[in-house]
Amino acid sequence: MEVLQPKLNSGKTADYVLEKDWSSHPLGPYEFWPTTLKCALNIIKHSKFPKLIFWGVDLFVFYNDAFRQSIGTEKHPATIGMRFDDAYPESKRRMRPVIEKVLQTGESSYFVDELVPIQRNGCISEAYWTFSHSPLMDEFGTPLGIFLDCFETTDSFTKTSLSRPAARDFKSLSDSLSQPVFATDATGVITYANSSLLAYTGKSFEELQSAGWEDIVPAEDLENVIDDWKDAVALKSSYSTEVRYKKHNGEIRSFLVSCIPVLDVNGSVIRWVGSSFDIQSLKDQEKEKDIFIGMASHELKTPVTSIKAYVQLLLRKYATNEDKLLANSLTKLDAQVNSLTILIKDMLDLSKMKTGNLELNKGQFCVDNIIRDVIDELALVHINHNFNYQNPDKSVIYCDKDRISQVLINLLTNAIKYAPDSYEISITCESTNDTLRVSITDKGIGLSKSDLEHVFERFYRSEGKNQATFPGFGIGLYIAADIVQRHNGSIGAESTLGVGSTFYFDLPISNPV
Ligand code: ADP
Numbered sequence: 086m087e088v089l090q091p092k093l094n095s096g097k098t099a100d101y102v103l104e105k106d107w108s109s110h111p112l113g114p115y116e117f118w119p120t121t122l123k124c125a126l127n128i129i130k131h132s133k134f135p136k137l138i139f140w141g142v143d144l145f146v147f148y149n150d151a152f153r154q155s156i157g158t159e160k161h162p163a164t165i166g167m168r169f170d171d172a173y174p175e176s177k178r179r180m181r182p183v184i185e186k187v188l189q190t191g192e193s194s195y196f197v198d199e200l201v202p203i204q205r206n207g208c209i210s211e212a213y214w215t216f217s218h219s220p221l222m223d224e225f226g227t228p229l230g231i232f233l234d235c236f237e238t239t240d241s242f243t244k245t246s247l248s249r250p251a252a253r254d255f256k257s258l259s260d261s262l263s264q265p266v267f268a269t270d271a272t273g274v275i276t277y278a279n280s281s282l283l284a285y286t287g288k289s290f291e292e293l294q295s296a297g298w299e300d301i302v303p304a305e306d307l308e309n310v311i312d313d314w315k316d317a318v319a320l321k322s323s324y325s326t327e328v329r330y331k332k333h334n335g336e337i338r339s340f341l342v343s344c345i346p347v348l349d350v351n352g353s354v355i356r357w358v359g360s361s362f363d364i365q366s367l368k369d370q371e372k373e374k375d376i377f378i379g380m381a382s383h384e385l386k387t388p389v390t391s392i393k394a395y396v397q398l399l400l401r402k403y404a405t406n407e408d409k410l411l412a413n414s415l416t417k418l419d420a421q422v423n424s425l426t427i428l429i430k431d432m433l434d435l436s437k438m439k440t441g442n443l444e445l446n447k448g449q450f451c452v453d454n455i456i457r458d459v460i461d462e463l464a465l466v467h468i469n470h471n472f473n474y475q476n477p478d479k480s481v482i483y484c485d486k487d488r489i490s491q492v493l494i495n496l497l498t499n500a501i502k503y504a505p506d507s508y509e510i511s512i513t514c515e516s517t518n519d520t521l522r523v524s525i526t527d528k529g530i531g532l533s534k535s536d537l538e539h540v541f542e543r544f545y546r547s548e549g550k551n552q553a554t555f556p557g558f559g560i561g562l563y564i565a566a567d568i569v570q571r572h573n574g575s576i577g578a579e580s581t582l583g584v585g586s587t588f589y590f591d592l593p594i595s596n597p598v
Contacts, residue, residue: 213237469508
């Protein structure tokens with residue numbers, strides 16, 4: 086019985102396939118081609134919409150008349166029957182992974198308005214496409230090739246197409262910026278780079294796209310960059326992060342990168358648009374400042390320790406002296422030297438934190454003892470204050486006793502300093518499950534909501550009109566937060582302007598680690 090084989094009917098591209106001598110091609114003569122391939126060729130031939138077939142493991146290319154308009158004369162008819170990689174090397178990076186996934190899983194996929202560069206009219210054009218890839222299967226469900234529906238959307242898509250005024254304006258605007266600007270598809274593949282990013286990397290757009298982020302971001306930073314991006318992908322939310330980019334001359338500079346997702350009508354991310362601000366000089370200045378603080382505090386430590394020793398000596402000798410002016414002056418001098426000593430210690434701690442040299446000597450301590458010791462110490466100096474210690478808690482915490490005392494001192498001295506008209510300070514302990522919370526409440530000047538968001542930042546001081554009257558450096562809370570975090574705890578504050586503040590920290594009640 087004769088087996089009926091589909092024949093390829095009219096259509097210029099179809100005619101070419103029929104007329105071509107395939108005997109020396111790996112597929113062999115047309116009559117021996119698999120039925121699935123012939124059927125698929127018949128289907129695409131009749132369609133008024135651009136369609137392609139990639140057949141077999143070699144992905145031999147076939148397309149219909151409608152697709153011919155998108156490729157110009159350079160690729161037609163030369164690419165019919167060619168391996169995909171040879172026919173479209175410029176599209177390989179974007180298309181290959183998608184094709185391979187469809188062949189491996191047997192599941193269709195699609196993408197919308199994606200940049201897939203194509204060589205035509207003598208150059209590689211940045212063309213945008215909406216594609217759907219379906220597997221072509223045999224009767225046992227084994228994928229034998231790919232069936233591809235595609236529409237070129239370059240003209241209707243205002244991203245980089247120069248055919249529309251909005252697109253031209255976008256490109257001119259982003260090219261006028263000295264900051265690198267980019268866009269990626271939903272999967273992070275670079276689909277646009279402004280001239281600043283190209284100049285910085287010293288690459289053409291095609292080189293940048295095919296090299297990918299691995300070539301721009303130093304290898305050691307890549308994991309963090311990908312993690313940040315994955316978080317944003319999960320939330321479909323804009324984000325800002327610090328990223329280092331490699332420059333064409335080998336220099337590596339830090340940028341603050343802000344990215345926003347562009348969503349389609351269904352709320353799916355279709356692309357990301359990002360801008361990068363060069364913060365290297367700010368980082369260099371910050372480093373110089375850190376070095377200066379480290380050196381200055383180190384140099385100040387020795388003379389101040391010596392002054393402190395002499396003041397103590399004089400105090401011992403003249404504390405009961407008849408000359409009250411002398412005795413009072415020495416007491417005041419001692420208090421000032423103490424403040425200076427604390428400031429120098431904070432500055433030294435700050436530079437130790439920066440260099441990762443702040444060491445913790447942890448042990449098991451009863452929090453109640455630590456709090457009582459600190460209160461006793463402060464009560465000696467602040468004789469008019471009432472330190473109201475509520476709910477003493479006997480929980481044992483695994484901590485560096487001196488550092489946790491330092492946190493308490495910082496919070497309590499702030500409660501004293503920023504409440505000039507009140508002498509009431511409460512210290513409260515609460516333990517829930519495995520966590521202990523210590524809170525310090527004052528009835529002082531309080532903080533605005535916007536200040537409250539920043540008080541734990543380095544050098545942050547509220548800018549209230551009274552602030553100048555409160556001496557300070559803006560590092561006490563930063564150090565306290567760092568110490569608490571190094572104990573796997575957290576720190577926070579609640580405050581009402583003009584009413585008062587509560588600063589608290591939570592520490593895990595746990596066995597030694
Ligand atoms: P400093 O007190 O040396 O400025 P801190 O880091 O200890 O530095 O505090 C940072 C800022 O937070 C202070 O400048 C002040 O504006 C605010 N602040 C801290 N504690 C309090 C408090 N108890 N009440 C009101 N404002 C406070």
